[in-house]
Amino acid sequence: MSDLKDQLRADLTAAMKSRDELRTATLRMVLAAVSAEEVAGKEARELSDDEVLGVLRREAKRRREAAEAFDSAGRAEQAGRERAEGEVVAGYLPAQLDDADLAAIVADVVTRTGATGMKDMGRVMGAANAAVAGRAEGGRVAAEVRRQLG
Numbered sequence: 001m002s003d004l005k006d007q008l009r010a011d012l013t014a015a016m017k018s019r020d021e022l023r024t025a026t027l028r029m030v031l032a033a034v035s036a037e038e039v040a041g042k043e044a045r046e047l048s049d050d051e052v053l054g055v056l057r058r059e060a061k062r063r064r065e066a067a068e069a070f071d072s073a074g075r076a077e078q079a080g081r082e083r084a085e086g087e088v089v090a091g092y093l094p095a096q097l098d099d100a101d102l103a104a105i106v107a108d109v110v111t112r113t114g115a116t117g118m119k120d121m122g123r124v125m126g127a128a129n130a131a132v133a134g135r136a137e138g139g140r141v142a143a144e145v146r147r148q149l150g
Contacts, residue, residue: 004052004092005034022081026088030059053093060089090101097136100145105131106144118149 015023032056038047047055063086070079074076097105109128113120124145132141 002049004049025083
């Protein structure tokens with residue numbers, strides 16, 4: 001069993017004991033998403049820590065998008081709840097790269113791949129996403145690659 005999944009379960013138990021409703025609900029939602037991912041496909045399997053991180057990233061993105069949708073609909077209370085859930089999930093994700101670090105990584109990848117223009121964007125994106133390893137959203141990486149190649 002993955003260490004991250006064990007940590008999520010232990011934190012859920014602690015949240016339940018301390019009667020932290022937000023944390024309890026959020027961790028239950030995350031563990032349900034992990035379980036659904038484990039049984040998806042042709043046969044059930046145990047997720048690795050990297051795969052659990054992928055589920056956490058997806059859930060964090062869903063919380064951000066839901067908060068934006070609630071804000072645009074004028075539902076501030078629900079948007080606040082989604083943001084709070086997103087903060088709980090973000091606590092389990094690796095620290096995000098700041099813009100300067102991301103720019104440096106992309107510049108290094110552009111140099112290594114010998115990219116000269118937008119026609120090389122796919123090749124650069126593949127290498128950049130591997131170098132970033134989940135520490136920045138794909139949209140941020142793509143924007144930086146476009147800026148440097150454009």
